[in-house]
Amino acid sequence: MFEIGSTLREARVRRKVTLQQAEDDTKIRVKYIQAMENEDFDLMPSPAYVKGFLRTYSEYLGLDPVVMLQEYRSRFEPDEEHEPFGGHSALGKPRAHRRRNTVAFVAVICLLLVGVLYVLGRGGGENNGGQGQVPPVTPSLTPSVTPSVTPSVTPPAAMLTVRVVADRGDCWLEARKASAAGTLLYMSTLAQGQARTFRTRGASLYLRLGVPAYVSIKVSGLQSYRPAELLSASYRVTRKGVVKL
Numbered sequence: 001m002f003e004i005g006s007t008l009r010e011a012r013v014r015r016k017v018t019l020q021q022a023e024d025d026t027k028i029r030v031k032y033i034q035a036m037e038n039e040d041f042d043l044m045p046s047p048a049y050v051k052g053f054l055r056t057y058s059e060y061l062g063l064d065p066v067v068m069l070q071e072y073r074s075r076f077e078p079d080e081e082h083e084p085f086g087g088h089s090a091l092g093k094p095r096a097h098r099r100r101n102t103v104a105f106v107a108v109i110c111l112l113l114v115g116v117l118y119v120l121g122r123g124g125g126e127n128n129g130g131q132g133q134v135p136p137v138t139p140s141l142t143p144s145v146t147p148s149v150t151p152s153v154t155p156p157a158a159m160l161t162v163r164v165v166a167d168r169g170d171c172w173l174e175a176r177k178a179s180a181a182g183t184l185l186y187m188s189t190l191a192q193g194q195a196r197t198f199r200t201r202g203a204s205l206y207l208r209l210g211v212p213a214y215v216s217i218k219v220s221g222l223q224s225y226r227p228a229e230l231l232s233a234s235y236r237v238t239r240k241g242v243v244k245l
Contacts, residue, residue, distance in 0.1 A: 002187050004054075004071055005039040011061040011189055012037075014170050026060050028053050041076055050076075062210040063172050064232050065113070161220035162205050162237050163197045166190035170209030172232075179206050180234065190215070203235040215241050 012022060017049045026033075032053055037143040044050045049068055051154040058065040164173060172189045175198055185198055185205075192214075198205055209215060212227030217237065219225070225242040227233065234245040 002071065003039070004068060004075075005037045005066075007188070008057060008061060008064065009037040011172065015061065017061075022057070022060070028055050028057060033057065035100060038076060041072075047077065057178055062170075062232075064210060064226065065206055067208070080126040128172055142237065158239065159199055159201055159220075160203075160205060160237070160239055161197065161199050161208075163195060163218040164190065164207065165195040165216050165218070166192050166214055167216055168192070169211065169214035171212070171214040173215075174208040180208070182206060203238065207235045207237060209233060210233070 005229060006092075007218060017025075019033055022033055023030045032044060032049075033106075036039065036057060041050050044053070048238075049182070050072065054068050055065040056073060058068045110184050146156070164175075166173075169192050170189055173196065174187045175185040176195070177185065177200055185200075186196055190196065207217070209227065209229075210232050212229040212231075212235075215227070217225045217227070217235070219239065219241060221239070222241055226241075227244070229244070236243045236245055
């Protein structure tokens, strides 16, 4: 989790952009820009305005609008509430399933009762001096055998070392394990001259860069990779190299 407001403010200050200049460039009023940088989203007319302003302002500052919107939804949009007795509640389908099970159970009980009454009726008609009683039936139990499972031992994965250097300018960086939905390792702006090193035993590393051409990516044992894209882009890094997604 990261702070939306501080990330926006830091990116604007690094680019030496004043609030008035940001308003002129984005057509977003200064009070709404300040509301976003202070995370006072209640000052916005509606959540729809918040999302639109966040997308526009993030792109203007060279940040990833998708990440910003995901963070806003996870922290500020309420989860969908379920009515405890509504037709589409989380328990709606299991309740219908239980009704079917109950009907089936009652049907089985009825059949058993009919069978018992039938057997008792026959036994009463054939009873001569105590004969014709129905002997108790003892069900046979067959023990279940659980096959033994020999656990397989998986050797640990080799370490992947990746170093990202902002050697040509400021660049916003997001790093996650394996994919865009993986564990978050880092999310912030690398100032020019700064570098971050990531080490993971996963098969790959997911990187999303605000201005890819401003950085170089070094994978352990390989030559440095320098992206050419000037717009935000995503990359998968493995021990074989860097691939643009």
